[in-house]
Amino acid sequence: MTRTAIDLSHRLKKLPLTRLFLFCIFFSIAATEIIVGAMGLLLKGEITYDYLLTGFFASLCVAALVSSVLIFFLNLHRLDKDALRTSEERWKFALEGAGDGVWDWNLQTGEVFFSPRCKEILGYDEDDYESRILSWESTIYPDDFQRVMSELQAHLDGDTDSYSNEHRARYKDGSWKWLLTRGKVIDRDTNGKALRMIGTQTDISLRKQAEEAVQLAALVFENGSEGMVVTGADGTIVAINPSFTQLTGYTPEDVIGKNPKILQSGRQDAMFYQAMWRKLVTTGHWEGEIWNRRKNGEVYAEWLSINSIFNSDGSVNRRVALFSDITKRKQSEELIWRQANFDPLTGLPNRSMFRDRLEQAVKKTHRVNSSLALMFIDLDRFKEINDTLGHEVGDALLVDAAQRLIHCVRDTDTVARLGGDEFTVILGDLDATDSAERIAHSILNSLAQPFQLGSEKSQISASIGITFYPKDATELEDLLKNADQAMYAAKDKGRNAYCCFTPSMHDAMLNRIQLTADLREALAENQFQVYYQPIVDITTGAISKAEALIRWLHPVRGLISPDDFIALAEDTGLITEIGAWVLRTACSQAKAWRNQGQPSLRIAVNVSARQFHDMHFIDTVSAVLIETGLPPEALELEITEGMMMHNMEHTIAVIQTLRVLGVQISEDDFGTGYSSLNYLKQFPIHTLKIDKSFIRDIGSDPDDAALVIAIIAMAKSLRLSIVAEGVETEQQLAFLRDQGCTQCQGYLFAKPMPEQEFGAFLAGPRKD
Ligand SMILES: Nc1nc2c(ncn2[C@@H]2O[C@@H]3COP(=O)(O)O[C@H]4[C@@H](O)[C@H](n5cnc6c(=O)[nH]c(N)nc65)O[C@@H]4COP(=O)(O)O[C@H]3[C@H]2O)c(=O)[nH]1
Numbered sequence: 168m169t170r171t172a173i174d175l176s177h178r179l180k181k182l183p184l185t186r187l188f189l190f191c192i193f194f195s196i197a198a199t200e201i202i203v204g205a206m207g208l209l210l211k212g213e214i215t216y217d218y219l220l221t222g223f224f225a226s227l228c229v230a231a232l233v234s235s236v237l238i239f240f241l242n243l244h245r246l247d248k249d250a251l252r253t254s255e256e257r258w259k260f261a262l263e264g265a266g267d268g269v270w271d272w273n274l275q276t277g278e279v280f281f282s283p284r285c286k287e288i289l290g291y292d293e294d295d296y297e298s299r300i301l302s303w304e305s306t307i308y309p310d311d312f313q314r315v316m317s318e319l320q321a322h323l324d325g326d327t328d329s330y331s332n333e334h335r336a337r338y339k340d341g342s343w344k345w346l347l348t349r350g351k352v353i354d355r356d357t358n359g360k361a362l363r364m365i366g367t368q369t370d371i372s373l374r375k376q377a378e379e380a381v382q383l384a385a386l387v388f389e390n391g392s393e394g395m396v397v398t399g400a401d402g403t404i405v406a407i408n409p410s411f412t413q414l415t416g417y418t419p420e421d422v423i424g425k426n427p428k429i430l431q432s433g434r435q436d437a438m439f440y441q442a443m444w445r446k447l448v449t450t451g452h453w454e455g456e457i458w459n460r461r462k463n464g465e466v467y468a469e470w471l472s473i474n475s476i477f478n479s480d481g482s483v484n485r486r487v488a489l490f491s492d493i494t495k496r497k498q499s500e501e502l503i504w505r506q507a508n509f510d511p512l513t514g515l516p517n518r519s520m521f522r523d524r525l526e527q528a529v530k531k532t533h534r535v536n537s538s539l540a541l542m543f544i545d546l547d548r549f550k551e552i553n554d555t556l557g558h559e560v561g562d563a564l565l566v567d568a569a570q571r572l573i574h575c576v577r578d579t580d581t582v583a584r585l586g587g588d589e590f591t592v593i594l595g596d597l598d599a600t601d602s603a604e605r606i607a608h609s610i611l612n613s614l615a616q617p618f619q620l621g622s623e624k625s626q627i628s629a630s631i632g633i634t635f636y637p638k639d640a641t642e643l644e645d646l647l648k649n650a651d652q653a654m655y656a657a658k659d660k661g662r663n664a665y666c667c668f669t670p671s672m673h674d675a676m677l678n679r680i681q682l683t684a685d686l687r688e689a690l691a692e693n694q695f696q697v698y699y700q701p702i703v704d705i706t707t708g709a710i711s712k713a714e715a716l717i718r719w720l721h722p723v724r725g726l727i728s729p730d731d732f733i734a735l736a737e738d739t740g741l742i743t744e745i746g747a748w749v750l751r752t753a754c755s756q757a758k759a760w761r762n763q764g765q766p767s768l769r770i771a772v773n774v775s776a777r778q779f780h781d782m783h784f785i786d787t788v789s790a791v792l793i794e795t796g797l798p799p800e801a802l803e804l805e806i807t808e809g810m811m812m813h814n815m816e817h818t819i820a821v822i823q824t825l826r827v828l829g830v831q832i833s834e835d836d837f838g839t840g841y842s843s844l845n846y847l848k849q850f851p852i853h854t855l856k857i858d859k860s861f862i863r864d865i866g867s868d869p870d871d872a873a874l875v876i877a878i879i880a881m882a883k884s885l886r887l888s889i890v891a892e893g894v895e896t897e898q899q900l901a902f903l904r905d906q907g908c909t910q911c912q913g914y915l916f917a918k919p920m921p922e923q924e925f926g927a928f929l930a931g932p933r934k935d
Contacts, residue, residue: 268368270350272300274323274361279303288346288370290339308335308343315348323352323361330364333371345375394469394490400483402426414469414492416462427488432466434458447486451475456493467494510584512562513569521583521591525643528581528595529636535596540603542592543632543650544572544610547662549588552625554815560620564627567620571613575606591650597635607631607665615663628663630654639668652676683739685721686732690744694720697752698919701928702771702890702912705904710929712803713760714771714912715753716919717745737777746778747787754795754802756922761801765929771803771833776810780817785824792828799829803854807835811850822851833890838878847885855882859893859913866898879906 268285272278279300286296289306296302307315311334322330330350335343350366388395394411398404404422412418415430422429435457446453454472461467469490476485508520516524525541532539546568553561565588572582572590581593592610594603614629632654640646649668652675656666666672689695695717702712719727736742750772757770778784792799804825811818811834822832833854834847838861857878864871875891882889891903894913903911917928 266369270303270366270368272350272364272366274363277301285368288368289336289344306336308337311335322350323364325352325355325359325361330366333375344370345372347371392491394492396422396427396488396490398427398486398488400485402486405485414461414467414490415459421462430459432458432460434466447473447475451477451483456497457490467492468497469493513566513584515569515573515590516581516583518583518585521581521585521593522643524581524583525593525646528593529641529643529646532595532636537595538597538638539636540592540594540597540606541634541636541646541650542594542603542607542610542665543654544590544592545630545654545658546588546590546614547628547630547658548809549627552627556620556623556625560623560625563620564618564625567618568614568627571616572610575610575613603633603635604665604667607633611663611665630657630660630662631665632657632668633665634668648676649673679735682732683735686719686735686739686741689719689721690741690748692722694722695745695748696720696921697749697756698921699753699756699925700912700919701917701925702910703916704909705900705911706909710765710768711910712769712771713757713925714805714919715749715756715773717749717773718919733775737775740777742775742777743781746775747791749773750787751791751795754791754797757801758795758797760926760929761797763926768929769801769803769831770797771805773805773835774810776807779806779810779821785821785828788825788830789828792830800831803831803833805833805835805856808837815849819850826851836892838874847881852887854888854890856890856892856912857908862891862893862899862903862913863895865902866896872902875903876906879903879908883907 266284268288269280269282270285271280277300279298279302281296281298281302283293286293289296304312304316315332315334318327318332319330321327328351330348332348334346334348336346338344347369348366349369350364352361352364354363355361388406388408391408392410394414395406395408396404396411397406404425404427407417407419407422411422417429443453443455452472452474454470456468457471458466458468470493471488471490473486473488475483476487478484508517508523509515510517528539546564549561549564552564565584568588569582569584569590572592576582576592576594579595581591581595583591583593585591592606594606597603610631611629614627618625618627632650632652634640634646634649634653636646639649649672652672653666653668656672656675657664660666696719698716698718699713700716701710702714703709704711717729717733719729719732721727733742736745753770753772757768760768774784781787788802788804791797792802825832831854832850832852833856834850834852835856836858837855838858855878857875861871861875861878865875866872879889888910889908890910890912891899891908892912894900894903894911894915896915899913900911900915920928
């Protein structure tokens with residue numbers, strides 16, 4: 168349809184020229200006739216046949232001449248128009264072919280010819296875009312409108328040679344496109360007023376996007392917080408960004424033209440870089456953590472990501488490396504890792520790291536077909552030091568002990584702290600089991616050396632349990648259990664000792680578990696009994712006191728000594744209940760004996776640490792005294808030195824309350840613990856009981872004899888009454904009597920007996 172319209176317009180345009188041509192022919196014939204006729208009249212006075220013929224021929228000649236001239240010019244004109252049309256079509260073809268639209272604006276009418284491409288650029292069809300300048304104006308992006316119009320006006324006004332403008336225009340669907348509009352006024356009136364302007368319109372959205380991307384990339388390169396390095400294919404640095412300088416200290420002058428190797432810290436070996444390059448060459452990409460060195464020599468960690476830009480033939484054009492400093496993150500990760508795996512006090516691996524190390528050591532030992540030793544080390548009586556001298560001193564001792572342990576083993580061995588005063592040692596790659604025992608020996612020796620803790624000098628010992636992989640066990644859990652059991656065996660051995668695991672320890676543990684279960688039922692099943700042992704006033708031979716000593720009549724095992732179950736009762740907490748039962752039974756029995764002719768008899772009852780520190784202990788004592796009717800001064804509570812050291816302030820407060828109640832307090836097993844005159848002075852006790860271990864050898868061991876003499880003298884000076892335990896011989900009795908000891912307890916007088924027996928003993932004759 169468009170084509171037909173154009174042809175028609177051309178045909179119509181041809182019409183005036185044809186008319187002009189005919190008119191010229193007729194006019195020239197007529198003019199020739201008139202001229203020839205006029206000549207005949209002038210020359211002959213008439214128009215003759217000759218003249219008419221001459222005129223006719225002359226007219227023909229003139230017409231032929233005029234028509235030739237006209238046809239010449241007409242052809243010339245047609246050639247011009249064809250040439251113009253051809254050039255116009257080529258021009259349009261070239262522009263449209265290049266994607267540009269063409270417009271032709273008649274400023275007088277406001278009409279604009281928009282080429283199909285012009286409309287297509289904005290998504291319009293031929294017919295739905297009006298050929299008015301307003302159509303174009305209405306698509307301009309509001310923020311660009313002012314600028315577009317003022318630049319256009321400047322050109323229309325003749326201020327600029329041509330018009331060129333980039334602006335956004337609305338696409339048919341409402342989105343925005345970037346257009347480049349160029350034009351030129353090609354016709355002006357005599358006053359310079361623009362009459363016609365033609366131009367092109369180009370869609371430059373893609374170019375704009377690319378430009379924006381480039382600008383963005385440049386912005387990121389210049390302002391990004393990550394360091395960037397661009398290298399050529401040969402690895403030479405061609406560009407760095409400001410962040411690179413900030414992070415590494417190197418300026419462009421320092422590094423451009425050089426290899427990034429100048430950043431290497433030496434922390435990664437050649438293998439690392441080989442692997443990195445292998446990945447880069449095969450995939451074009453590498454990323455990971457790397458330690459580099461700043462210009463000032465400082466080593467830092469960075470997260471590095473390298474990408475390659477390839478040429479069309481697949482060869483590398485550039486490599487772009489991006490990195491960020493992750494030193495702080497690494498440091499916090501390291502800190503968190505250390506906190507999770509190391510003991511903050513001693514710096515030794517903690518329980519979690521220890522398990523990890525043990526697992527590794529077991530795997531390695533298995534691989535190399537060797538053996539390893541696992542030691543559990545528990546500091547004896549550490550709790551006493553911690554409680555008496557304070558936690559700071561306790562901590563200092565632990566730190567010192569940890570260092571001593573480290574010095575006893577090889578660098579490849581592991582020393583760990585499981586918590587409290589429990590340490591472990593993993594001795595890998597053992598040649599023989601006795602080398603582990605040698606190390607245990609040296610640990611015991613080392614820990615036995617006095618600890619200088621500030622102004623205090625302290626001494627401790629340790630109990631060590633040893634087990635071997637794979638001899639004793641192959642599973643981790645079993646190894647841990649074995650070492651634990653062996654350590655308990657060392658403690659049972661009397662502390663300051665080591666024990667290697669034996670399968671019988673396992674049986675002992677099973678026995679312990681069974682005994683615990685039985686103990687829970689013993690009270691309800693009435694399996695406990697209280698035995699009584701007399702404490703004799705050796706000056707008069709009278710029984711001044713009876714010590715209540717518990718016995719467990721086990722239905723299967725028979726009579727079990729308190730040494731075999733009191734600790735277990737402590738561990739399980741059953742001691743509070745059992746202790747209260749002993750107290751009630753003994754007080755009630757003492758009251759009965761006092762009523763049966765022994766009015767001055769007193770009763771001594773053992774109190775365990777857990778029982779003593781129980782918050783209801785004083786209430787229990789008061790309740791029992793009220794319940795049984797025993798006068799408070801007839802009750803003596805025996806507490807050990809170790810218990811007194813545990814939480815001294817609380818201990819003193821409890822003792823003072825008991826004293827207010829009228830109850831007597833004696834310190835049991837004196838001499839075996841942390842005996843100190845200084846501490847003794849602080850505890851408001853009534854009686855000191857010298858441990859039987861000193862009495863046993865007073866006849867043969869001058870040291871023990873001297874110690875007993877000193878204890879008696881000290882007790883006298885503190886106005887404390889004194890009881891010697893474990894008196895078995897007359898010599899011992901004589902010695903004690905000579906030293907001024909007034910009360911004795913021991914098999915020499917009587918063994919602990921059930922109540923009826925003791926009742927009879929009380930009533931019967933005795934030795935003094
Ligand atoms: N070799 C020898 N031993 C003598 C002699 N005289 C007395 N003994 C024993 O020495 C222990 C003295 O009691 P302990 O030092 O308080 O030592 C007691 C005490 O610490 C604890 N215990 C006993 N009964 C109770 C109780 O009811 N409660 C608490 N918490 N502990 C108790 O069990 C420990 C052991 O009690 P037992 O086996 O009854 O052992 C008793 C007694 O039988 C002697 O001449 N030679």
